[in-house]
Amino acid sequence: MNYTLNVNGKSRSVDVAPDTPMLWILRDHLDLVGAKYGCGGGFCGACTVHADGVAIRSCQFTAAEMSGKKIVTIEGLSEHGTHPLQRAWCELDVAQCGYCQAGQIMNAAELLAKHPHPTDADIDTAMAGNLCRCATYTRIRAAIHQAAGQSAT
Amino acid sequence: MNSAIAPTLPPSEGALDRRSFLRLSALAGGGFMLGFYLKSAGTALAEEVGAASPGEFVPNNYLRIAPDGTVTIFSTRPEIGQGIKTSLPMLVAEELDVDWASVKVMSAVLDQTSGNPNPQSAGGSTSTPQSFNQMRQLGAGARAVLVEAAAQTWGVPAAECSTAHGEVRHVASGKKLAYGSLVAKAATLPPPTGVTLKDPKDFKIIGTRVSGVDNPALVTGQPLFGIDVKVPGMAYAILEKCPVFGGTAVSANLDEVKKLPGVKDAFILTGVRGVASGVAIVANSTWAAFSARQQLKVTWNEGGGANQSWTEMTRQAQAAGAQAADGDGDVFVGAAKVIEATYSFPYISHANLEPQNCTAHVTADSAEIWVPTQNPPSAVNSVAGATGLTAAQIKVHVTRSGGGFGRRLQTEYAAEAAAISQKAGMPVKLTWSREDDLRHDLYRPAGFNFLRGAVDAAGKISAWRDLAVTFGGGGGGGRGGRGGGAMLLPPGAGAVFAQAAAPGAAGAAPARGGARGGGARGGGARGGGGFPGGFVQNFSTRGAQVASNVPTTAWRAPGDCTAMWVSQSFLDELAHAAGRDPLEFKLEHLGAGPAGAYRDRVIPVVKLAAEKLGWGAKLPKGRGQGIAFSFSHQGYVAHAVEVTVSPAGKLKVDRVVSAVDVGSVIVNLSGAENQVEGSVVDALSTLMFPALNIEKGRIVQSNFDEYELLRMPDAPAKIEVHFLKTNNGPTGLGEPAFSALAPAVCNAIFAATGIRVRELPLSRTSLKWS
Ligand code: FES
Ligand code: FES
Numbered sequence: 001m002n003y004t005l006n007v008n009g010k011s012r013s014v015d016v017a018p019d020t021p022m023l024w025i026l027r028d029h030l031d032l033v034g035a036k037y038g039c040g041g042g043f044c045g046a047c048t049v050h051a052d053g054v055a056i057r058s059c060q061f062t063a064a065e066m067s068g069k070k071i072v073t074i075e076g077l078s079e080h081g082t083h084p085l086q087r088a089w090c091e092l093d094v095a096q097c098g099y100c101q102a103g104q105i106m107n108a109a110e111l112l113a114k115h116p117h118p119t120d121a122d123i124d125t126a127m128a129g130n131l132c133r134c135a136t137y138t139r140i141r142a143a144i145h146q147a148a149g150q151s152a153t
Numbered sequence: 154m155n156s157a158i159a160p161t162l163p164p165s166e167g168a169l170d171r172r173s174f175l176r177l178s179a180l181a182g183g184g185f186m187l188g189f190y191l192k193s194a195g196t197a198l199a200e201e202v203g204a205a206s207p208g209e210f211v212p213n214n215y216l217r218i219a220p221d222g223t224v225t226i227f228s229t230r231p232e233i234g235q236g237i238k239t240s241l242p243m244l245v246a247e248e249l250d251v252d253w254a255s256v257k258v259m260s261a262v263l264d265q266t267s268g269n270p271n272p273q274s275a276g277g278s279t280s281t282p283q284s285f286n287q288m289r290q291l292g293a294g295a296r297a298v299l300v301e302a303a304a305q306t307w308g309v310p311a312a313e314c315s316t317a318h319g320e321v322r323h324v325a326s327g328k329k330l331a332y333g334s335l336v337a338k339a340a341t342l343p344p345p346t347g348v349t350l351k352d353p354k355d356f357k358i359i360g361t362r363v364s365g366v367d368n369p370a371l372v373t374g375q376p377l378f379g380i381d382v383k384v385p386g387m388a389y390a391i392l393e394k395c396p397v398f399g400g401t402a403v404s405a406n407l408d409e410v411k412k413l414p415g416v417k418d419a420f421i422l423t424g425v426r427g428v429a430s431g432v433a434i435v436a437n438s439t440w441a442a443f444s445a446r447q448q449l450k451v452t453w454n455e456g457g458g459a460n461q462s463w464t465e466m467t468r469q470a471q472a473a474g475a476q477a478a479d480g481d482g483d484v485f486v487g488a489a490k491v492i493e494a495t496y497s498f499p500y501i502s503h504a505n506l507e508p509q510n511c512t513a514h515v516t517a518d519s520a521e522i523w524v525p526t527q528n529p530p531s532a533v534n535s536v537a538g539a540t541g542l543t544a545a546q547i548k549v550h551v552t553r554s555g556g557g558f559g560r561r562l563q564t565e566y567a568a569e570a571a572a573i574s575q576k577a578g579m580p581v582k583l584t585w586s587r588e589d590d591l592r593h594d595l596y597r598p599a600g601f602n603f604l605r606g607a608v609d610a611a612g613k614i615s616a617w618r619d620l621a622v623t624f625g626g627g628g629g630g631g632r633g634g635r636g637g638g639a640m641l642l643p644p645g646a647g648a649v650f651a652q653a654a655a656p657g658a659a660g661a662a663p664a665r666g667g668a669r670g671g672g673a674r675g676g677g678a679r680g681g682g683g684f685p686g687g688f689v690q691n692f693s694t695r696g697a698q699v700a701s702n703v704p705t706t707a708w709r710a711p712g713d714c715t716a717m718w719v720s721q722s723f724l725d726e727l728a729h730a731a732g733r734d735p736l737e738f739k740l741e742h743l744g745a746g747p748a749g750a751y752r753d754r755v756i757p758v759v760k761l762a763a764e765k766l767g768w769g770a771k772l773p774k775g776r777g778q779g780i781a782f783s784f785s786h787q788g789y790v791a792h793a794v795e796v797t798v799s800p801a802g803k804l805k806v807d808r809v810v811s812a813v814d815v816g817s818v819i820v821n822l823s824g825a826e827n828q829v830e831g832s833v834v835d836a837l838s839t840l841m842f843p844a845l846n847i848e849k850g851r852i853v854q855s856n857f858d859e860y861e862l863l864r865m866p867d868a869p870a871k872i873e874v875h876f877l878k879t880n881n882g883p884t885g886l887g888e889p890a891f892s893a894l895a896p897a898v899c900n901a902i903f904a905a906t907g908i909r910v911r912e913l914p915l916s917r918t919s920l921k922w923s
Contacts, residue, residue, distance in 0.1 A: 017414055017444065024440040028389070033381040034374015036555070038506050039587040040443075043857035046506060074374035086372040093364040093823040096831050097234030098371040099506045099555030105372060124866040131857060133506040133556050134234045135834030137868035139827065 003063040007032070008076025014063065022058040022066050023047045026073060034074035034102045038131065045130030048103040049073045055110035057129075074102040077109060084147035085109055092143045096134035104130050108144050117148050215261075215291050216245060218299075222319055222333030224251050227261040230284070231275045231527050232367070233557030234831075235887040236824030239366045240281070241288050243820055247358040248292030248351060250316040251332065258366040263529040263549035273551070275527045276562050276707065278786040278885030281820065285883050286350075293348035301345075302338040303330045353818060362823035367553065379525030379552040382512040382582060388417055390573045390581040391442045394431035394593055397455040397850035398702050401430035405451040410434060413448060415441025418577045426538040427568035429593070435577045439584055458702045459850040463499070466599075466847070469699040470497075470622040474603040484616040484691040488607030490730045495603050496719045498913040499844040500596040503708060504862065507555020508590040511570035514580035515540055520547045520571055525554035527561040535568035540575050559707035563595055591860055592852040596845065597708030599624055602719045608731040614742060616691035617727075619719075624701035683755065683784045685720060688746035703847065709835070710888040713785040718840075718913070721781035721896030726909060735900060736763050736780055754814050754879060755782055758791040761812035761875055766793035775800065775922065776807075777904025781896035788889025789814040792833065792897040798905045802920035804841070806869040806898060809833050811890060813876050816883040828886040829874045836894035838863030841915045 004013045007030060014029045021040075026032040026049070038046030040059045047058040050072040077083050085105045088094075095101045104127070111118055111126040118126070123144050132140065217225040226245050232238035242258045263273055272283070296316055303321035304311040307328055315322050319332045353359075370377055395401060402421045410419040415437045423430040432451050436442035474495060485491050512523040513536070520542050526532050529549050536547050554561055570583035585593070601622040609615040685692050708714060728738035736759075743756050759782050768778060775798055782791040795808040811829050819825045842861040846853040854860040899910040906922045 016438070017440065019444065020438075020440045024438060024443075027381075028438045028440070031383065032374065033376050036378075036507070037380065037439075037584070038508075039857050041587070041856050041858065044506065074372070077373075081369055081373040089372045090364050090368040093362070093368065093827060095234075095365060095368060095371050096236070096827060097232075097506070097554060097556045098365075098367065099378060101371055102374045120870070127865040129864075131506065131862055131864060133504055133558075133835075133862065135831045135838060135863065135868070136827070137834055137863075137865045138830055138872055140865070141868070 001063075003067050005063060005067055005071060006069065007071045008073060009070075016063060018064060019062055022049070022061045022063065022071070025063055026058060032073050032075050035106075036099055036103060038100070038103075043129075043131070044100070044103075045107060046100050046103040048106040048130065050106060050110065053110065053113065055107045072106075074106055077106065083109065085112065085143065088143040088147040092139055092146060094136055094139040094143050096136055100130060100132045100134075101136075104132065104140055108140070108147070111144070112148060118144065215288075216249075216295055218295070218332055218336050218339075220333050220336055222255060222331050223257060224249065224255055224319070224332075225257045225259060228258050228366075229261045229264070229273045230280045231273070231525075231529065231551050231554060231557070231561075232260070233275055233525075233527055233554040233561065235275065235280070235557070235828060235885075236365060236821060237275060237280050238553075239363055240820040240824055241284055242366070243358050243363055244285065244288035245292040247356055248289045248348075249296050250292075251319040253358050253363060255319055260551060260553075263533065263551060265530075265533065265544055273529050274531075274562075275557065275887075276559065278788070278887045278889060281883055281885040282787060285818075285820075289350050290348055293350050294345050297345040297348055298339045298342050299332050299335050301342055302335040305342075306330065306335070306338065356818075359818060359820055360822060363821050364823065377553040378507050378555050379512070379523060380507055380510045380555070380582075380584060382523040382552060384512060384514060384523070384580050387512065387514075387580045387582055388435045388437060388577065389439045389442045390433055390435045390570070390577070390583045391446050391586070392422070392431045392433050392569050392573065392583060392589075393446060393449055393451060394429045394589070395451075395453045395455060396592060396852075397453070397458045398461075398704060399458045400453045400455040400850075402432050403452045403454050405432045405449060407432075410445055410449055413441075413445040416445045417579075419445070419449075420576055422569075422572055422576070425568070425572045427535050427565055428539055428572050429565070429569075433573045433576070435573065435579070435581055439582075442584075443586065455850065461701065461703070461847055461850045463599075463845075463847040466624055466699055466701060467497075467601075470601040470624075471495075473622045473697040473699060474601055474620060484618075485605065485607050488615050489610045489612075491605065491607045492726055492730050493603075493605045494723060494726060494909070494911055495601060496722065496911045497601045498599060498715050498718070500599040500703060500705075500847070501708070501839065501843045501845060502591050502594040502596055502860065503556070503558045503560035504591065504594075504843070504857075504860065505554070505556035505558065505560055508585040508587055509560075509566040510582065510584045511567045512580065512582040513567070513570035513574040515542070515571050515575040518542070518546055520574075521550070522547070522567055522571065523550040523552055524564070524567050524570075525552045525561060526564055526567065527554065527557045527559075528564060531562065532564040532567040535564040536571040539568035539572040558709045559711060560594065563706050587857070588855045591845075591854055591856065595704040595706035597711075597714070598705045599703075600715060604719070604723050606723060606727050606730075608727055612731040612733055612738075614685075614689045614727055614731075617685055617689045617693075617723075618691075619694045619723075620697065621694060622697045622699060624699050624703065625705065626698055626700055683751040684743065684746070684782075685724070688742055709832075710785050710891040713783060713888075713892040714836075714839070715913075717781070717783045717785065717892035718895045718899070721783070721893060722899050722909070722911070725779070725781075725896070725900040725903065729903070734769070735904075736768050739780070739782070750881075751784060754789040754881070755784060755791075757877055757879075758782060758789050758812040758814050761877055762791040762793035762810050765812070765873060765875060766795065766808065766810040768793060772905075775905055777901045777906070779897045779899065779901030779904055781893040781900060783889070783893035785892050786888040787815070787884035788886065790890045790893055792890075792894045794894075794897045794901050796898060796901040796905055798902060798920050798922065800921065800923055802922070804898075804902065804915065804920060806837060806867075807871070809869050809872045809894070809897075811872065811874045813874065813886075813890060814879050814881075815876070815886055815889065816881040817878055818883040819876050819878075820883065825876065825886050826874045829890040830872045832886075832888070832890035833872050833894050834863065834868055836891045837867070837869065837898060840895040840898060840913065841867065844914050844917075 036046035038044035226242035418435040603620040728735040
């Protein structure tokens with residue numbers, strides 16, 4: 001089936017089976033590999049992207065469900081990688097293997113959009129769906145706080 | 154990985170490694186390259202550089218300087234999250250005397266030239282000790298030639314020249330030349346015969362906080378990982394393997410599957426060397442392959458493994474433990490107090506967040522693979538075994554790995570991808586599903602420890618006996634990896650009870666340079682060398698093995714990661730049995746042990762962690778402090794923690810203080826702290842959550858809903874890392890800080906509640922108190 005999708009501000013058309021998850025459309029058909037496959041079941045958050053500003057697990061949504069929505073992936077979060085979260089992630093050297101981090105940043109971006117100055121508890125609640133196998137949680141927390149500071153100024 | 158290069162203190166001056174010397178060479182583009190020149194000249198070269206001048210060039214190059222001054226350093230060790238792609242190039246840049254901002258780092262392809270003194274593997278926390286001096290020599294050698302080039306240009310002695318910020322300077326005349334302007338001349342000069350390394354007090358890059366070189370690409374979603382690879386004409390594959398270890402595919406509805414949308418091919422793979430029997434589906438997208446798999450029906454010959462269950466394995470382990478008292482002799486007679494305890498831990502998975510995958514393009518006479526691996530040489534062997542090609546016909550591109558933890562030392566997924574590509578006749582990317590990854594891992598060994606210990610009237614440990622029961626010996630269905638028990642058993646322990654070899658080595662200088670650190674093969678609760686072996690009277694370990702064909706392999710700090718939990722928890726039990734303060738009790742026993750490197754290095758980290766935590770603070774019930782120490786993978790670590798346990802039994806780790814001695818130099822402070830923080834939280838996760846169950850020969854858990862790991866709300870609020878610099882060669886940090894954390898937390902839980910945790914994961918023990 002043919003679908004037209006709005007991804008990172010561009011109209012993209014794909015020809016895929018109707019049940020193809022958005023994650024694999026992005027990765028295999030649109031060559032946007034920032035969203036990662038970690039579980040395929042909505043459990044890990046590695047595949048997180050935004051649909052109309054809401055952080056979603058892209059492995060759990062099909063093209064039909066996504067058409068008409070504005071999809072933003074890590075590749076489109078900012079033009080030059082300068083979103084406050086992206087900068088904070090580099091400054092605090094958050095990543096270890098880095099595989100989860102695009103999903104973490106996309107999830108955190110929604111949090112900051114809604115709560116520009118989150119508390120630790122806000123962060124813990126909002127980020128609980130994003131696994132980091134390398135266990136970089138304390139730096140993720142710190143980087144969200146740092147980015148929140150940058151957002152405020 | 155058994156390099157003979159011992160981690161010694163960096164010499165301030167020295168001859169180059171005898172097996173290699175630095176050789177310079179002109180590049181077609183006018184830059185100059187430098188590398189370790191090895192005895193057999195091959196052609197493997199990081200292809201990203203572009204071609205070098207033919208005939209003139211050397212293999213195995215690590216460094217390039219372009220006329221515009223850009224410095225490119227090739228990273229040869231796989232990056233799996235340990236930060237090596239940043240830290241080793243920092244060493245080169247330091248001695249080269251360039252600004253870090255002018256450095257670009259690129260990954261090298263596997264160099265199969267024989268005799269590589271700098272193995273392209275990552276495991277056992279060995280990269281830093283093996284490469285520390287080599288990387289520095291490489292930078293210093295290049296610097297020496299650039300200095301010579303400038304000296305000749307100016308007609309002054311090289312000794313009058315100095316370097317800084319990528320320039321050679323002539324102090325007396327004030328002349329300066331940028332490295333880039335010297336490369337043409339430098340390329341014509343002979344290699345240096347010896348180099349002078351910097352005095353550590355002059356380090357400008359080493360010891361600072363440097364953000365990972367791939368961070369900008371990571372935070373913008375650029376392709377870096379194996380799973381991100383796409384090559385022209387590539388198809389997408391899955392491999393369905395028998396859910397029972399060792400089972401084989403008999404038949405499948407291949408004709409039906411081949412008709413499904415997007416499917417290009419489907420076939421049974423069986424009898425391929427290094428590949429578990431199964432059914433491959435090759436399709437035009439990952440999802441087409443995953444969907445077709447839902448329609449696949451396979452008849453399996455499950456084999457003998459189908460009877461296996463964790464319940465039965467547990468029963469057999471306990472039966473073995475019931476005989477634990479045999480052979481104790483009379484060492485427990487007359488003790489003031491005797492305690493007994495059984496500790497147990499389940500199989501767990503590595504659960505790399507990036508599932509195993511490999512892209513392979515196999516033709517009649519060649520193979521090219523792109524693989525996330527800790528062990529590129531093993532990938533060559535896997536592909537050679539599966540395809541019948543020779544190593545020389547195989548080219549390996551090493552991608553970033555989404556986690557290693559020991560799993561990616563094994564490379565059977567590369568054999569699988571190669572076998573599928575060969576049979577399908579096209580390049581394929583094989584992607585394991587999360588379910589495949591959990592059910593076809595090579596697991597961390599499960600085990601039981603049956604302990605008996607005694608204290609005498611003076612409050613000293615008078616006997617300590619440990620029977621370690623492990624599982625293994627049944628083979629893993631033709632898969633790689635070690636047998637289940639080997640890693641936890643004392644040397645020489647077989648399938649029947651065996652008296653352990655003398656624990657001996659404690660007190661002597663620990664073994665160095667081995668792939669798994671000093672004595673990680675140690676028996677039962679002894680762990681990675683040192684305490685209690687040699688520090689406790691009447692200490693003995695024995696091993697027994699229950700048959701199992703569950704495949705196992707190294708899992709972060711192999712052996713130590715469970716053995717330290719057992720021994721450091723039991724030590725705490727003995728302290729309480731003696732009615733003593735656990736810290737005092739531990740220090741007293743360490744202090745009374747044999748003199749040597751172990752004692753000299755472990756006591757200071759214990760004291761430092763205790764002091765920084767504020768050991769001994771009076772806390773209300775429900776709050777407690779705990780401490781534990783370890784020597785693992787050449788690093789000495791103590792963790793001191795403070796926890797709160799709610800009356801309902803909910804654990805919160807309030808503070809973790811980590812004292813770490815990994816030698817005289819911390820290469821990248823940010824990366825080093827990240828490794829300790831990650832080890833702490835990973836160890837807490839492993840204590841609290843994961844466990845695999847086995848029924849009918851199958852792993853029961855399938856995905857992260859059933860196989861839980863720690864998430865942000867359970868991460869400690871604060872982790873303080875203190876590096877204790879000692880006059881010892883720098884060693885690695887991927888593993889040392891893992892093993893003592895779980896016992897420190899369990900000891901704190903006991904202090905808070907009086908409840909002793911003796912079974913992993915924590916969720917199996919109620920921590921409710923009133
Ligand atoms: S891959 Fe989508 S939540 Fe894990
Ligand atoms: S950094 Fe490795 S999974 Fe998060």
